[in-house]
Amino acid sequence: MEEGRLWVMDSGQASPCLDLGRITRSLADAMIVNQVDLVVIEGMGRVIHTNLHAKFKCDVLKVAVIKNRWLARRFGEEEDTFPVVFQFERKMVL
Known part of the structure; x- marks a missing residue:
């Protein structure tokens, strides 16, 4: 972090369902200016459930603990x- 190679920023949302179409302007600007090459989506099941199949123009790491029995069963x-x-x-290759 001291070298400025790792940034931690929140999405600016209060809902457990992460809507990537509604991120804050400051987050969007920071991603463009810093040429982000990795996004980490971290949270409980709902954040992954709503973004499991989302595709990105950079690498992405999706991390979650599924605490909902219904959703856990969907994951087998x-x-x-x-x-x-x-x-x-x-x-995603364009």
Whole structure:
């Protein structure tokens, strides 16, 4: 972080459903100015559920603990444990 190579910024949203179409102007500007090459989406199940199939122009890491039984079953979890989503995707080639 001291070298300015890693930035941590929030989306500016209060909802557990991350709507990537509604990020703050400051976040959008920072991503463009700094030529972001990795986005990390981190949260509970809902943030991943709404963005699991989202595609990006940069690499993305999707990380979540699924605490909803219905959603956990959609990920194939049959036990009473909370599955973890840890998914790295390369940038979308245009």
